[in-house]
Amino acid sequence: MAIEKLKKTAVAGSGAMGHGIAELLAIAGYEVTMIDISDEFLTKAMEKIKWSLDKFVEKKRIRREDADATLARIHITTSYEQAGKDIDFAIEAVPENMDLKKKVFSTLDSSAPPHAILASNTSTLSITEMGKATKRPDRVAGMHFFNPPHSMALVEVIKGEGTSQGTINTLVELSKKLGKTPIVVRKDVRGFIVNRVLGTVFNEAFWAYQRHEATMQGIDASVKYTGGFPMGWFELADFVGLDIAYDVGKILYEAYGERFKPCSEIIYPLIKERKFGQKTGVGFYDWTKGRPRIPFNLLDEYDVDRSWAVAVNEASWLISDDAADPQDIDTGMKLGTYWPSGPCEYADRVGLDMMLKKLKDLYAKYNMEMYKPCPLLEDYVNKGHLGKKTGRGFY
Numbered sequence: 001m002a003i004e005k006l007k008k009t010a011v012a013g014s015g016a017m018g019h020g021i022a023e024l025l026a027i028a029g030y031e032v033t034m035i036d037i038s039d040e041f042l043t044k045a046m047e048k049i050k051w052s053l054d055k056f057v058e059k060k061r062i063r064r065e066d067a068d069a070t071l072a073r074i075h076i077t078t079s080y081e082q083a084g085k086d087i088d089f090a091i092e093a094v095p096e097n098m099d100l101k102k103k104v105f106s107t108l109d110s111s112a113p114p115h116a117i118l119a120s121n122t123s124t125l126s127i128t129e130m131g132k133a134t135k136r137p138d139r140v141a142g143m144h145f146f147n148p149p150h151s152m153a154l155v156e157v158i159k160g161e162g163t164s165q166g167t168i169n170t171l172v173e174l175s176k177k178l179g180k181t182p183i184v185v186r187k188d189v190r191g192f193i194v195n196r197v198l199g200t201v202f203n204e205a206f207w208a209y210q211r212h213e214a215t216m217q218g219i220d221a222s223v224k225y226t227g228g229f230p231m232g233w234f235e236l237a238d239f240v241g242l243d244i245a246y247d248v249g250k251i252l253y254e255a256y257g258e259r260f261k262p263c264s265e266i267i268y269p270l271i272k273e274r275k276f277g278q279k280t281g282v283g284f285y286d287w288t289k290g291r292p293r294i295p296f297n298l299l300d301e302y303d304v305d306r307s308w309a310v311a312v313n314e315a316s317w318l319i320s321d322d323a324a325d326p327q328d329i330d331t332g333m334k335l336g337t338y339w340p341s342g343p344c345e346y347a348d349r350v351g352l353d354m355m356l357k358k359l360k361d362l363y364a365k366y367n368m369e370m371y372k373p374c375p376l377l378e379d380y381v382n383k384g385h386l387g388k389k390t391g392r393g394f395y
């Protein structure tokens, strides 16, 4: 479907992500119907959207009349039949549960016209499987927004096994119309790009802590003050939610095996006590008095190139799986997690041989699959594609 034909939309699930996506669609001029299981949730979602639009008016980012017109473009219902009947596009943001998602897809499939594209905002689940719950797998794709959707610039557009290139092209265009930067995940790989690279970096840090090689604060101080990342890995895990980080970690382990062996000893005791991080007040850190203070004097405790090395290795796996391009991986990490640089750019700058050496040393020392160099990285180094210094690396 050409992007110009896309006019009427629906969003299933009006929670944290759904209401934000509905607001984005309405701001961009689309008619949106939000669907949820109760009027109460929908009313709350409308209040949040109104509050957010009022803030935009206050900050003079939009005019009052545009905010009112935006709000008027958003409709609510608990009926899929009503919401779906003449839409061109729907996205679901219901809870992360495959059976529920499949049910939502099958319902949307029966109520929406045949030409409509159906997307999922899932962070981890299989797009292919959701497509199979419909009679239009070619028009089912992933469209993974980041939280909060109105301020995070990134969207991962994910191709399921049955997704047509035309559908991907339309969703790339739609993301741009919503003011976002899309990156394309060409294969339905678990963790897509951002969560997969972040997952390995978390694991490396958790294992280093578990092995008493550095303290939690020392790792976070090094990552922040020496590495230039906006947050340390423990702080970021707390911020994301340890329950979510734990679930994503499990999915990555199931998908990729020992390379993503989770450090359960570190995270599971906190999960058991429902210490999920910022949202519950306590996780690795105590958040009850605000953001944790990461001591500056510990900035040398952890070698941040270890984080980079495993990130570069995972980027290499993504490229060798033909799931993503270096450019999209770098854009994803910079816009999705505010990394100061993408892993491929970083490797090109310091030398792919340096990254490979770091991985080999760590692999020799710890014998963990996480450090085992991806054959593609070894191949690049063997060919002399070392990065800037030889004129060719990932780029």
Ligand SMILES: NC(=O)c1ccc[n+]([C@@H]2O[C@H](COP(=O)([O-])OP(=O)(O)OC[C@H]3O[C@@H](n4cnc5c(N)ncnc54)[C@H](O)[C@@H]3O)[C@@H](O)[C@H]2O)c1
Binding pocket: 012, 013, 014, 015, 016, 017, 018, 035, 036, 037, 038, 041, 092, 093, 094, 095, 096, 097, 100, 104, 121, 122, 123, 124, 144, 145, 146, 147
């Ligand atoms: N929260 C995040 O940081 C984040 C970021 C990116 C992606 N995601 C993904 O977005 C999706 C939604 O996450 P969320 O955090 O917005 O969840 P949420 O719990 O805040 O909202 C889910 C909403 O779906 C509604 N719902 C439940 N069953 C429904 C049904 N059958 N039909 C319509 N609505 C139904 C719930 O009532 C609720 O309002 C998940 O797949 C999640 O993995 C979340």
